[in-house]
Amino acid sequence: MKIIDCFKTSIIEIKRNFKYLFMFFISFFCLVILIISLTISFTYKNRINTNKKYNPLLNMVSVDFDFENIKEEDILDKINKLKKINHVTSIIHQKYYNSGGTIDEDKHEIISLQPLSSEWKLPSSTYNKPLKEDEIIIPKKFYKKQYNWLEDDIDEKDIIDGDTLVNKTISIYVDVIDCEKGEIIDIKKYDLKVVGTYDPTPLGLMMYHGFTSLETTKKIHEASLINITSIYESNEKYYLQVDNYKNLNYVRNEIKKLGYTDTGSLMFIMPEYEKTYATTMYIISTVTIIFCIIIKYLFNKKMIFENKKLIALNIVNGYRIKDLVCIETFKNYIIDFISLIINIFVVIFAINLYNKNMPKIVMAGYVPKFPIILFLILFIVLYLIEYIINKIIIKKLLKNNLSNLLNEE
Amino acid sequence: MKLINANKKFILKNEEITILNNVSIEFKKGTMYLITGHSGSGKTTLINILGLIDKLDTGKLLIDNIDINNLNNKEIVNIRKEKIGFIFQDYCLNEYLTAKENIIVPMLVNKNIKSKDRNNIAINLLEQFNLSNRANHLPKKLSGGEKQRVSIARALVNNPKYLICDEPTGALDKKNERIVFEYLKKLAKSGICVIVVSHSNEIKKYADKTYILEDGIISEVKNEDN
Numbered sequence: 362m363k364i365i366d367c368f369k370t371s372i373i374e375i376k377r378n379f380k381y382l383f384m385f386f387i388s389f390f391c392l393v394i395l396i397i398s399l400t401i402s403f404t405y406k407n408r409i410n411t412n413k414k415y416n417p418l419l420n421m422v423s424v425d426f427d428f429e430n431i432k433e434e435d436i437l438d439k440i441n442k443l444k445k446i447n448h449v450t451s452i453i454h455q456k457y458y459n460s461g462g463t464i465d466e467d468k469h470e471i472i473s474l475q476p477l478s479s480e481w482k483l484p485s486s487t488y489n490k491p492l493k494e495d496e497i498i499i500p501k502k503f504y505k506k507q508y509n510w511l512e513d514d515i516d517e518k519d520i521i522d523g524d525t526l527v528n529k530t531i532s533i534y535v536d537v538i539d540c541e542k543g544e545i546i547d548i549k550k551y552d553l554k555v556v557g558t559y560d561p562t563p564l565g566l567m568m569y570h571g572f573t574s575l576e577t578t579k580k581i582h583e584a585s586l587i588n589i590t591s592i593y594e595s596n597e598k599y600y601l602q603v604d605n606y607k608n609l610n611y612v613r614n615e616i617k618k619l620g621y622t623d624t625g626s627l628m629f630i631m632p633e634y635e636k637t638y639a640t641t642m643y644i645i646s647t648v649t650i651i652f653c654i655i656i657k658y659l660f661n662k663k664m665i666f667e668n669k670k671l672i673a674l675n676i677v678n679g680y681r682i683k684d685l686v687c688i689e690t691f692k693n694y695i696i697d698f699i700s701l702i703i704n705i706f707v708v709i710f711a712i713n714l715y716n717k718n719m720p721k722i723v724m725a726g727y728v729p730k731f732p733i734i735l736f737l738i739l740f741i742v743l744y745l746i747e748y749i750i751n752k753i754i755i756k757k758l759l760k761n762n763l764s765n766l767l768n769e770e
Numbered sequence: 771m772k773l774i775n776a777n778k779k780f781i782l783k784n785e786e787i788t789i790l791n792n793v794s795i796e797f798k799k800g801t802m803y804l805i806t807g808h809s810g811s812g813k814t815t816l817i818n819i820l821g822l823i824d825k826l827d828t829g830k831l832l833i834d835n836i837d838i839n840n841l842n843n844k845e846i847v848n849i850r851k852e853k854i855g856f857i858f859q860d861y862c863l864n865e866y867l868t869a870k871e872n873i874i875v876p877m878l879v880n881k882n883i884k885s886k887d888r889n890n891i892a893i894n895l896l897e898q899f900n901l902s903n904r905a906n907h908l909p910k911k912l913s914g915g916e917k918q919r920v921s922i923a924r925a926l927v928n929n930p931k932y933l934i935c936d937e938p939t940g941a942l943d944k945k946n947e948r949i950v951f952e953y954l955k956k957l958a959k960s961g962i963c964v965i966v967v968s969h970s971n972e973i974k975k976y977a978d979k980t981y982i983l984e985d986g987i988i989s990e991v992k993n994e995d996n
Contacts, residue, residue, distance in 0.1 A: 678875070768814055
């Protein structure tokens with residue numbers, strides 16, 4: 362039997378048999394859940410993988426010393442030993458790990474500065490040379506305003522195209538705090554030259570995260586705190602920048618061999634929630650697929666067994682099993698196909714709604730993207746599932762004697 | 771079609787039931803045969819065997835001098851497709867296809883019929899059975915007699931030489947019964963071998979030969995009505 366005849370026969374029956382409407386709703390409902398859950402899990406999985414490769418902040422291992430009982434020269438000795446560990450490219454004191462300041466206090470504009478080791482390339486970075494002092498790379502979509510993500514929404518107008526600031530200077534203001542008195546005693550201004558932009562989205566960073574050299578963050582931090590009390594010294598850590606996520610465990614082992622305390626890596630903590638979320642979505646997808654297959658099997662079995670006499674007569678008239686499977690498969694596949702097409706628009710709408718209602722500043726870190734390849738895979742997989750289900754059912758039906766099928770009431 | 775020393779038995783609840791006991795019978799083209807007998811005598815089994823839907827335990831079935839026992843499954847399927855047409859009591863029409871579409875169904879797997887000819891063949895058959903104005907009607911809009919005529923037309927699509935009918939008028943009123951038998955008689959006169967299993971008395975007027983199947987033995991009955 363020709364494929365085109367199979368197709369035409371199937372279309373005619375679907376149009377005229379209202380029972381297939383039920384199957385359409387099941388198919389549509391299952392596909393919506395499947396596609397949205399797979400989209401979210403693929404996006405998270407993608408982000409986890411991108412983060413591993415490109416996020417310098419996650420590719421760090423922190424080391425703790427017993428600072429209360431240690432001399433300064435001993436600290437230097439320990440740091441030198443740590444520097445010699447293979448795959449460690451730089452060591453950052455905790456104090457300098459995160460600096461920041463305001464860009465304009467009246468406008469509530471802030472910026473957060475992270476040190477960037479020279480060997481790290483940020484995603485879609487337009488500047489790939491080692492950063493010099495007072496140079497900064499900012500996000501492509503740069504949002505400077507202070508933002509309470511639980512209550513506020515950001516105004517699209519306040520998002521600046523970071524590329525327009527390249528080769529320009531941005532000034533940040535840092536409070537100088539007297540740690541003994543616990544007061545702000547001064548405000549210092551630093552001018553940083555924007556040398557390039559990067560995309561913070563795959564790293565889950567905010568739109569106000571900038572990267573500077575270690576020297577810059579150190580300078581800004583040290584100048585911002587005076588009369589540092591012992592409170593600040595007792596919790597000190599060092600962050601070892603590792604050149605590749607694959608070498609994190611190796612570095613941790615080396616730290617242990619040196620007898621120091623490895624206080625972990627963000628790589629093992631931060632993406633946990635993402636892994637859990639991605640895993641949950643995969644579970645939802647799997648459960649949906651299983652549910653869909655069961656329903657399809659039961660529905661198709663009912664439809665085929667209701668028509669057993671007709672099927673037997675078709676066999677008598679020369680139809681082969683594969684012709685019958687082809688007709689039944691096309692009936693289901695056409696319904697799935699229509700559901701999938703409508704789903705494209707539904708999913709785009711759902712994702713846009715999701716994006717719209719997520720706090721914008723967080724959205725810099727996570728934007729579910731609609732994977733076209735997923736649809737292409739689903740088109741193929743659905744046909745195969747329908748084919749297998751129908752083949753099983755028809756073979757089960759034809760285990761009965763033809764004469765029994767034809768003569769049954 | 772010839773049955774030679776045909777035997778067929780069933781085992782039902784540990785009891786052996788003889789359907790055919792050394793039966794030999796010939797069915798010639800251009801003749802209308804009636805096979806009758808009480809309920810459960812094995813008439814349906816007999817015509818299933820003749821229609822190559824069931825197999826003999828022992829004995830031979832010859833169709834146009836071809837011994838079916840010597841054929842493989844594929845050859846049996848081809849003979850059945852090309853030489854035999856079937857008609858059932860409950861019409862066996864696809865309720866979601868129109869009369870014309872139901873007739874086209876067997877043509878879809880017949881490589882001897884081209885796609886462009888299917889429509890014309892279906893329409894010609896419908897005209898033969900006075901159903902031209904019902905071509906685009908679904909079975910639920912047809913009367914019992916019309917449905918049975920559609921099913922006869924469908925059975926003739928592949929130009930069979932043998933037409934096997936299992937209680938073709940069982941669900942029809944007297945008027946439609948007569949109409950159907952008249953058509954079957956016409957087909958027999960045109961050269962097709964028509965074999966009818968029926969309890970109807972009406973058919974005796976049309977059948978050229980009548981057989982009764984009882985206790986596994988088939989015997990001819992003189993047809994006084996013919």
